Amino acid sequence: MTGFRPRGIAQLPKFWWRTLQSLAQARRAAGIVAVQAKIVDGTYHTLTAWSDLGNMRRFVASGAHLAAMKNFRSLGTGKIFGYAPDEMPDWDAVYELWKLHGREV
Structure with missing residues (x-):
């Protein structure tokens, strides 16, 4: 999650x-499982899930x-x-983990 x-x-523009452009690229990327985007409290979030780390890194x-x-x-x-979950992550669960463990970039 970002x-x-x-x-x-x-x-904004x-x-x-x-x-x-990035969301369109993600939706057609090899290995993509899910792409979601939401605005929460003025922060723009994206959540992607991948079949494997190599495709995500590419x-x-x-x-x-x-x-x-x-x-x-x-x-x-x-x-x-x-992180690498065992099953498709739930948006709310990942959001809570992002709040606790998110790394500033």
Whole structure:
């Protein structure tokens, strides 16, 4: 799970452009199991689930997602949290883990 908070309203257009491109890339990526996005308390969250770590790493390091990560700090702040569950994670459970264990990026 990633949670991102844009620095201000001026950053929203670029943020949304990068987000929509990254979500489209994720939805067609090899090994993707699920893609979800929600706004919670002004923080924009994405939750992705992958069949394997290799496909997830290839996604993170390529295309629209890589471009978004290169601009991350100029657009805002956020935290990430990832783990390897035994079954499809529940949004609320992962959100609670993200709040407790999320790492600032």
